[in-house]
Amino acid sequence: MAGRNSARRRAAAGLCLLLLPAFAGCDRPAPDTGARAGVQRVLDRRAAALLGHDEGAYATTGTRTPYTRLRAVPLASWAYRVTALGRDGTSADAELRYRVAGQDTAPVIARRTLTLSHTADGGWYVTAEGPAHGAGQQLWDQGTVTAVTGAHSLVLGTGQRTAGLRGYARLADRAVPAVSRAWGARWARRVVVLVPRSLDGMAALLGAPAARYRGIAAVTTAETPGAGRAPADRVVVNPEAYAILGDLGRQVVLTHETTHVATRSATTAATPLWLSEGYADWTGYLGTGRTPAEAAPELTRAVAGGHLPAALPADEDFGFTGDPAALARSYESGWLACRMIADRWGEDRLRAFYRAVGAHRTRAGAVEGALNKVLDTTPQEFTAHWQDYVRDRLG
Structure with a gap:
């Protein structure tokens, strides 16, 4: 449709030029x-x-x-x-x-x-x-906005008590320096958190069906990719799923989402979801003391049942509308891959690997090139190392 419209506009412009001597009014403003x-x-x-x-x-x-x-x-x-x-x-x-x-x-x-x-x-x-x-809606479409300002955060909510929003700000204020310690300080080092009244409100902000985000505590959305600039990200909370988490789970969620804000400028179409989500989980769990089996319960059950994953998850495995257990295994697999890189090659190499993948012009060859350049390995060797790591940590 866009091509036909463009062709019509070019044809109209040409007609105006051809008829200019007889019809000099082709450049009149439109009636409106x-x-x-x-x-x-x-x-x-x-x-x-x-x-x-x-x-x-x-x-x-x-x-x-x-x-x-x-x-x-x-x-x-x-x-x-x-x-x-x-x-x-x-x-x-x-x-x-x-x-x-x-x-x-x-x-x-x-x-x-x-x-x-x-x-x-x-x-x-x-x-x-x-x-x-x-x-999608904007937060003020859903009601009067309440704002709470933290040291590194701004929390905006509708239908929420101010005291509850202060709780989000405290966790976000812990998340920002934790992410900076892991990723580095070359990012905005602040985060905006949106807290709607309900799951339906979250879905309306994202312009998607509520069923897609049921059970998802929060997501980060890049709303405007400016040319050469990091976009204005928002962490959008599902208050219903968030409410059933414990204190540690809430902190992990906000640190995970804050990591997405920090890494946005280095995350491109070349970055697979296992890496972007795995790295965010890796940062989220740093310093929590959670063991691999505690942080990856679904993958632990799969390994115990003799189902060692044959490959890292594909992007489509991260869809929110599928099997929740399968989705959890995808996140856990990505997290363990990033954890393995940090353990085997070091945290500096993990950051360098992430940036190298995102710097590639296309998805094809991005991971392969970064594995070779940064980690001096091949996709086949990396997968084998990861399978051994999963077996050793969860078996």
């Missing part, structure tokens, strides 16, 4: 240009009022609901760009870009739909705003 510019001006005023904490000026542009829900969120930037105007003039699609102060090095990009009405003087008024079709 004036209306679109008017809507853009209202959204610019709306953004300026929000950043300037001017509720009165904000109210002159439309509904106050977003303002009141966002009051606690420290914003460094907030801007809309109108991308389309509805045929009937009562709606518009826009791209929202915003940064949280002290946290984001690149803006979050969100597709939004606005409901509009005319004012008495012929201007525009925003009566409602929400996610565009197919886009």
Whole structure:
């Protein structure tokens, strides 16, 4: 469809050039240009009022609901760009870009739909705003946001008690220096944690069915991959699954997710999930005193039953919609592979291996090249070493 549209645009441009002597009006603005510019001006005023904490000026542009829900969120930037105007003039699609102060090095990009009405003087008024079709919600779409600021963290929640959000901040504040000790200090060294009211709220933020994340305590999402910059990541919590974890489990989860934030700029399409998830688990379990059998119960059961894995898990083995036990074995397998590298070659080599894989231009050859360059081994030898390691630690 994109190709046909591009072809039509090129054809239209060519027709305009061919007919230019007789029809010099080909470059006239589209009929909605004036209306679109008017809507853009209202959204610019709306953004300026929000950043300037001017509720009165904000109210002159439309509904106050977003303002009141966002009051606690420290914003460094907030801007809309109108991308389309509805045929009937009562709606518009826009791209929202915003940064949280002290946290984001690149803006979050969100597709939004606005409901509009005319004012008495012929201007525009925003009566409602929400996610565009197919886009995930933003946290303030779910209610008033409460903010808790930690030493290395910002926790934003809806439908949550402030005391509970402080608990997340304490764990995140422990996670950040722990990740820096393992990965190094060349990352933002801060994390934003989103805590919605429920599993359904988590799924709405991610724009996915709730069933996909049932039993998953948290995920990290890279929302806007800026050119050459690390994206603005968010750790999104499933409060229902998180609530049933013990203190250690909660700390491991937040350290795991914080690791994803730290390693994001070194994680590319060339990085297999066994490595990215395994490394995050390796960091999460550092210093906890958990034995391999305690941290990898599903894989321990498989090995005890005579089912030693033949290969490291493929990316599709990490899907959240499959067998929970199989998913757990995939995570545990990746963790033990990273643990083996740290034990056999050292933690510095583990970091170097991770970066070397991500630096490869394509997935094909990435792991093989890094194994050869950093660990001086082959995929076959590495797999055999890993199988022996799994057998020795879990058997």
